[in-house]
Amino acid sequence: MGPQIRAIAAAALLAGAALPASAQEIGVAVSNFDDNFLTLLREAMTENAAQHEGMSLQFEDAQRDVGRQLSQVENFAATGVQGIIIAPVDSDSTVPMTVSAENAGIPVVYVNNRPVNLDQLPPNQVFVGSDETEAGTLEGQEVCRLLKEAGKTEATAVILLGDLSNQATRLRTQAVREVFEKADCLFIKITDEQTATWQRTQAADLMTNWLTAGVKPDAVIANNDEMAIGAYQALEAAGVPLDQVIVAGVDATPDALQAIADGKLDVTVLQSAPGQAKGAIDAIAALAKGEPVDRENYVPFELVTKDNYKDYLPK
Secondary structure, three states, X not given: OOHHHHHHHHHHHHHHHHOOOOOOEEEEEEOOOOOHXXXXXXXXXXXXXXXXXXXXXXXXXXXXXXXXXXXXXXXXXXXXXXXXXXXXXXXXXXXXXXXXXXXXXXXXXXEOOOXXXXXXXXXXXXXXXXXXXXXXXXXXXXXXXXXXXXXXXXXXXXXXXXXXXXXXXXXXXXXXHHHHOOHHHOOEEEEEEEEOOOOHHHHHHHHHHHHHOOOOOOEEEEOOHHHHHHHHHXXXXXXXXXXXXXXXXXEOOHHHHHHHHOOOOXXXXXXXXXXXHHHHHHHHHHHHOOOOOOOXXXXXXXXXXXXXXXXXXXX
C-alpha cells in the first residue's frame, strides 16, 4: 500500500472513529416480552421512533430477571448508545442502572414502572408513566358502584396482585383498599389477596384454588387485565355465572376490551401504551440533544366500562 493510499485509509478510519457508535441507536431494556401491556408498549415505541429521523431501537428482554436487566443496561452504556429506555423489572432495582448510565453520560428514560430513586435522578434521567394510585382508585370506585347497583348491602372481594416488588402492585392495591374504607363502600370486605405475578394462567390457578377452598367473592379485583381474564376463565370453568361476580382489571388491552364486549369483564382502566410510548420516545430524543425534560411525566388513566369500551377499540 502506497503512502497516499495509507493516508486516505487512515483518514477514513479517523473519520469513522469521530462518529459516535450507533449515534441514533436507543437501547431499550424491557422487563418481560411476554407481558401483554409491555408488548403494546414496545410496538408503540417502534412506531413513534420512526417519526424521529435516524432513530433506531434495540430491544432486550430481561425475562423478569433483575440481574439480567442490569447487565443489559451496562452493555448499552458500554457500547455508547445515544440513550437508554428502561421498563424496570423491579422498582427497587433501579439505583445501579441509574449509576451505570450516569457514569457513562448517557440519558435515561424510565417508563411504565416508576424508579425507586425518582427524586434523586440526575438531570438527564426522567420517568414517563401513569399515576398508579389513580388506576386503583378508579377501579375500586367502579366496583363499589356496580355492587351497589346490583343491590348489595354486604359484599366480599378478593384482590389478584401483580409482582410484589412492583410499585404498581403496591399503589393500585392500596388505592382500592382506601376506596373500600370510605363510608359509601364500607359494605365491601376484602377476604383475601394473593399474587399471580401479572400472569393469566397463574390467576386462573389462584381463582380455582379460592373456589375449591369455598371462597366465593362478589367481586374479583385484579391489578391488571391478564389476571382479570384468568380469573373469569376459572369462574366460567367452575360453572359460576359471571353475572353474579364483578370482575375488574387494569390496562384496557385488546383482550380485555373484547371481554367487556362479551360480557365477561365488567370494568378495566386504560393505561395508555401509546401515550407512554410517545412520551418515552419524545423524552429520550430531547435528552439526547441535551434539551431539558421534566423529571416526572404522567399519562392519565381512564375508566373503561360496558358503556364506553367501543371508544377504546382499535381504529
